[in-house]
Amino acid sequence: MRAISGLWRWRDSPLRRPTDRAEVWVCLVALVLIGAAAPAIGWLTGAAAQDSLRRSVAEQRHTRQRVPATVLRRMAYHPPETDPDDGSAYTVRSRVLADWSAPDGTRRHGAVLTGLAAPHRGDRFMIWTDGQGRMTTRPLDSATADAHAVLAGFGATLLTAALVEAGRRLVLWRMVRRRYARWDQAWERVGPDWGKAGTGS
Structure with missing residues (x-):
């Protein structure tokens, strides 16, 4: 809660840069995806795996x-x-x-x-x-099939969360690199005259 309230106050800070707002939005989108999309994908994957495995159970019981x-x-x-x-x-x-x-x-x-x-x-x-x-x-039994489906869903959830986190880190890394490049360009423009008398007059 303290972090959220800090972000809320930071939105009106005169020191806030456009990149700061973009970074916050990237983090919020990643948080929503990890909290909502990852479990949903895991559930869908587990349900699909369970349907497939239960068909296999029925087929194996019939043919073996x-x-x-x-x-x-x-x-x-x-x-x-x-x-x-x-x-x-x-x-x-x-x-x-x-x-x-x-x-x-x-x-x-x-x-x-x-x-x-x-x-x-x-x-x-x-x-x-x-x-x-x-x-x-x-033949595969129903309990084992259900356990495999749960593991598939759990694995899909973790994989989705890991991919989202990796994407978030990549985006933030590129944003930071771009910010540092802009700083370097700004220093190159003012660097030769920095500290000289009459600079900026």
Whole structure:
């Protein structure tokens, strides 16, 4: 409030220059954009991302399914791996060669991560596949989609605010440079005669 009241009194000061008024307006416009436009852009971005992600959730739930897979053999030793679809970072997965059936009945096989502690030939476990029977990740859930949408909106808000602030700083920098250039020109005009007797008479 003190800064605002100071600006209000400064508007009638005889020392106020036109550039001072321009700088104040630049700052006020930037403040309005950061306070109103940035949150609005963030909300719109988050809403658009949420709509897109919810469509993806519905599509993935429709096209992906869990099917049983059978262990053919355990693959050569690999360092312990974690399942990217598992919320726990401490769930160790074993890599095995397994086969499963596609929706059209054809047999598929490939390297799969399984949570079986000691997989043996013939052990069965569940995997996610797409409509063609190719192994894929589990469908995106609604809570994760909403969280990603919130992060997208928050990121868009911060990015907009940062761009506005960068624009404000650039404009003020150019205004200050222009002011200094005018001062230099003024000093060049009066500099050679500065302090001499009779100057200005």
